[in-house]
Amino acid sequence: MAEQLKKPKRKNPVLRTRLPALPPGSRSRIALGLTAAAAQGRFELQQCRECGTVQYPPREACVNCLSIHLSWSEQKSGGRLLADTTLHHSNDLFFRERLPWRLGLVRLDCGPTVVVHLHGDVPPAPARVRVAARLDRAGQAVLVALPTKETPHMADDRQLREFTCDPKHRKVLVTDAKTATGQALVSALAAAGADLIWAGHAEPWKKFPGFDELRTIPQVTLLPLDVTDSKSVREVAAEIGGKVDILINNAEHNRSFGIANRSGVETARAEMDVNYFGLLRLAQEFGPALRSRGADGLASAVAWVNLLSIYALANFPSHGTFSASKAAAHSLAQCLRAEMRPAGVRVVNVFPGPIDDEWNQLLLPPKIAPQALARAAVRALQDGIEDVYPGDVAQEWLARWRDNPKALERELSS
């Protein structure tokens, strides 16, 4: 049974902050297919389209028939642990800091035999396991063998926690926590065991039902923070920037209509100011502090979450300027991801379809409930996933977009 994670001691401010070491991060171009699937929480391996052989590690041709017609397809996770060992020495700095480290060899039911990182609750070989692809701190996919059934405090396993961004015992800032989604995020984080949650809120004169009740959650601290105001962002970053382990940017400005239904650029500018420049302000002020704390022990800085939209992938004309601002934010988030990666801090992008909130009242269902969206975002942190498409609508549009982006564009515009 994994040892239950205790709340980490307060950091001694006099001690030097360690620079983050990363696991080996280079992969061949072919092997990035494994990483791309793991980033979305899928376990995919290369499969031959001619003979059906599943292979690992990824190669240019099929090991069975030499065909070059290979595709990445989702695989069953079951397998048998053939051998296990514990590493007590490593020449790699990342692993040397984390020894001892458990490794194993698993024969997957779908064919190949793979080297895996072993969860502490997996019994010694031979044993049944389930294998999952997870992102490591370098942002590359690795294979992890887990027990076949949930075990107590399973997520607290020291090795597994190196691959996830679990909010348990971590300090989280949620921007614009007043909205329905913001409140749901704060509640979900509290339920997941976050140590402290700063609930950022702008425009104190504007009342939102339910917001005042957040005060009753013991971990929650309400904090004035306006992402459209550089001074406000700078001051809050100076105050708490060095303590934030996870930042969730939930601030969003959403108005319906496209181009022709409205004159002037004020609405579009307000959308850009919150959705794009808001992210930029936060990234400039909080980014350096998070980057410097990527190796800060058990509760290090670990993730940055952006609430984007599936409309960032293809414009939805009845929310046309909003879609454009989300596309801009998506592009900026990719830049942020590249800049945070050397510190081992993961940028998680959430792409929901229409949310069931006041700005989508005129849209017909299905719409995703704020609580479901919040649970999906927290789940992504617990699983260490990079790109999340919560809800049926987002999943369906994602499938269409992957199949043919042009088809989705036409469908959304009709």
Ligand SMILES: [Zn+2]
């Ligand atoms: Zn083949």
